[in-house]
Amino acid sequence: MKTYIARRMLQGLIVLFIVSFIAFFIFQYLGDPVLTLAGRYATVEQREEVRSLLNLDQPFYIQYFSFISNAVRGNFGMSYVSRVPVARLIIERLPASIELAVAAELFAVVVGISLGIFVAAKPSSLTSKFFMTGSLIGVSLPTFMVGILLILLFSITINILPPTGRGNLVNLFGRWRSGFFTLDGLKHLIMPALTLGMFQMALLFRITRGAMLEVLGADFIRTARAKGLSSRIVLYKHALRNALIPVITMIGLQFGQLIGFAIVTESIFQWPGAGSLLLTSMYESDFPVLAAYIIMVAAIIVFLNVLVDISYALLNPKIRYK
Amino acid sequence: MSKLKAIYISKPFKHYLNSPLVIAATIVLFIIAAGAIFAPLIAPQNPYDISSLMLRDSLRPPVWHEGGNLPFLLGTDMQGRDVFSTILYGSRTSLFVGISVVIIAGGFGAFIGLLAGYYGGLLDTIIMRLGDTVFSFSQTLIAMLLLGVFRQSSVLLVIAAICISGWVQYARTIRGQVLSVKEEEYILSSRAIGCNDLRIIIKHVLPNSISPLLVIAAVHFGMAIMLEATLSFLGVGVPVTQPSLGMMISQGRDFLYAGNWWLVIFPGGVLMAIVFSLNLIADWLRDEFDPRIKNLQNS
Numbered sequence: 255m256k257t258y259i260a261r262r263m264l265q266g267l268i269v270l271f272i273v274s275f276i277a278f279f280i281f282q283y284l285g286d287p288v289l290t291l292a293g294r295y296a297t298v299e300q301r302e303e304v305r306s307l308l309n310l311d312q313p314f315y316i317q318y319f320s321f322i323s324n325a326v327r328g329n330f331g332m333s334y335v336s337r338v339p340v341a342r343l344i345i346e347r348l349p350a351s352i353e354l355a356v357a358a359e360l361f362a363v364v365v366g367i368s369l370g371i372f373v374a375a376k377p378s379s380l381t382s383k384f385f386m387t388g389s390l391i392g393v394s395l396p397t398f399m400v401g402i403l404l405i406l407l408f409s410i411t412i413n414i415l416p417p418t419g420r421g422n423l424v425n426l427f428g429r430w431r432s433g434f435f436t437l438d439g440l441k442h443l444i445m446p447a448l449t450l451g452m453f454q455m456a457l458l459f460r461i462t463r464g465a466m467l468e469v470l471g472a473d474f475i476r477t478a479r480a481k482g483l484s485s486r487i488v489l490y491k492h493a494l495r496n497a498l499i500p501v502i503t504m505i506g507l508q509f510g511q512l513i514g515f516a517i518v519t520e521s522i523f524q525w526p527g528a529g530s531l532l533l534t535s536m537y538e539s540d541f542p543v544l545a546a547y548i549i550m551v552a553a554i555i556v557f558l559n560v561l562v563d564i565s566y567a568l569l570n571p572k573i574r575y576k
Numbered sequence: 577m578s579k580l581k582a583i584y585i586s587k588p589f590k591h592y593l594n595s596p597l598v599i600a601a602t603i604v605l606f607i608i609a610a611g612a613i614f615a616p617l618i619a620p621q622n623p624y625d626i627s628s629l630m631l632r633d634s635l636r637p638p639v640w641h642e643g644g645n646l647p648f649l650l651g652t653d654m655q656g657r658d659v660f661s662t663i664l665y666g667s668r669t670s671l672f673v674g675i676s677v678v679i680i681a682g683g684f685g686a687f688i689g690l691l692a693g694y695y696g697g698l699l700d701t702i703i704m705r706l707g708d709t710v711f712s713f714s715q716t717l718i719a720m721l722l723l724g725v726f727r728q729s730s731v732l733l734v735i736a737a738i739c740i741s742g743w744v745q746y747a748r749t750i751r752g753q754v755l756s757v758k759e760e761e762y763i764l765s766s767r768a769i770g771c772n773d774l775r776i777i778i779k780h781v782l783p784n785s786i787s788p789l790l791v792i793a794a795v796h797f798g799m800a801i802m803l804e805a806t807l808s809f810l811g812v813g814v815p816v817t818q819p820s821l822g823m824m825i826s827q828g829r830d831f832l833y834a835g836n837w838w839l840v841i842f843p844g845g846v847l848m849a850i851v852f853s854l855n856l857i858a859d860w861l862r863d864e865f866d867p868r869i870k871n872l873q874n875s
Binding site for chain 1: 597705708709711712713714716717720721724725727798802805806809810811812822825826829832833835837840841844847848851852854855856859
């Protein structure tokens with residue numbers, strides 16, 4: 255198992271290396287950092303000064319190395335647009351994004367898995383068929399349509415939920431501005447969380463159902479039933495435990511999808527998170543922010559993947575004993 | 577004639593006739609595709625010919641509402657563009673992107689997957705690891721970042737951005753199939769009678785591994801259309817001069833609060849109808865052609 259995990263970690267590092275290369279390329283060669291930072295009216299000497307400040311006069315590998323050593327220390331340079339350190343810009347936005355992702359994932363996992371179990375236990379009931387068709391609609395709805403339909407329904411037609419922003423926030427530990435602890439904050443959270451979680455929920459529902467159906471057809475379930483265990487115990491203790499392995503893997507692997515959809519969701523609800531920062535940086539060609547965002551996202555995803563691989567190995571004896 | 581009859585009495589066809597939802601999905605797709613193909617003949621207005629737009633016709637509601645009038649069946653937008661016509665032209669872009677992505681990504685993925693599965697080795701390892709990476713970063717994120725960084729928009733670039741990660745699923749699926757097919761005895765026998773690799777791959781491996789790709793293609797078709805709409809919605813997709821359902825929705829969103837719901841609901845509805853129909857058909861194909869699932873349902 256150790257070699258298995260070591261190999262996975264090595265693969266993760268390779269991915270990070272490639273991504274860092276792409277980010278470096280974006281950071282150093284797209285746009286004109288000298289012109290942007292020194293200003294249009296800078297003299298030739300000033301431009302040269304900025305050029306050597308950014309190491310642009312150094313050979314390629316030294317530039318790359320200094321970019322990486324800075325990145326590891328959390329230094330991604332200055333934003334071209336707001337002239338603030340990029341790291342600070344992103345860190346300010348993170349609490350909003352993390353809270354949205356947590357709320358959405360919670361909704362997706364709880365509702366998706368419960369529905370999946372229910373439908374697998376009663377595959378031919380009318381309610382199950384209804385949910386199955388419903389989930390197909392769920393995966394057919396683009397995220398932005400979900401958001402717009404929710405706004406149309408709850409903000410414009412019956413006007414009970416606010417369509418934009420985060421509402422009243424509470425300061426936690428001096429830094430973390432949280433919307434979890436005020437009624438207004440929670441009200442602002444409902445629609446974005448539903449929007450972001452909808453696709454994930456429908457997907458988890460379908461995967462749980464599939465995995466449950468597969469497990470329920472296995473011999474050991476028949477044995478468990480034959481020895482007289484109640485259907486509740488068979489369903490939850492025997493079937494669900496085994497069915498959850500692919501589901502948990504999926505939750506980890508789908509995180510990239512969640513980050514992508516978060517960009518869309520944050521744009522619709524004007525949620526002040528990292529995703530909407532990325533969008534504005536794209537529109538304004540603020541390449542340092544783009545580079546930092548890409549590295550951050552890659553690090554998160556690679557980390558989660560290694561975590562998924564490890565937990566998969568722990569849960570699955572076939573790999574554990576290899 | 578006998579071929580037609582064979583189809584007619586085949587099992588999948590009988591099942592097809594017994595699934596009203598799937599039949600409905602096919603009809604919906606056909607109607608939308610026909611509307612898209614014959615858009616210049618059907619549409620009362622060419623929405624991207626500026627000379628045909630009249631500002632006095634701006635923001636008209638659908639005909640059945642007060643203030644709406646023909647020929648603006650589904651109302652007009654701010655610039656007096658007919659929503660119905662724009663949807664017809666927009667579905668053209670959607671379907672074109674979807675079909676191109678499926679053909680390019682599917683063809684490339686199937687080719688690479690076939691080689692990886694048949695020959696194994698380093699190529700196989702690289703492709704599988706690349707596949708893992710692309711899968712965990714998600715196609716949405718990859719396409720979004722790519723287009724966002726390069727900030728140039730054209731339909732071809734959108735197609736390329738979706739294809740860059742789209743081929744992986746095809747490659748992985750066909751690779752898995754090939755791995756099991758190449759162990760079959762008839763492959764060994766063909767090799768024994770002296771067939772070369774090319775002949776074995778084309779004549780024996782490919783036909784026996786390709787059917788699962790059908791389901792993937794149907795799902796991917798819908799996904800590509802959804803992704804194009806999302807990219808255009810965010811403003812990093814097709815250029816503003818190109819009709820697109822996603823862009824219509826994005827522009828219409830600003831008018832929602834003023835009560836002009838038709839700018840969002842109609843293009844959004846058509847988009848959903850396309851993707852939902854494709855997913856219904858994909859689901860049906862999966863039930864019909866994946867023996868694993870079939871056994872599950874019987875048990």
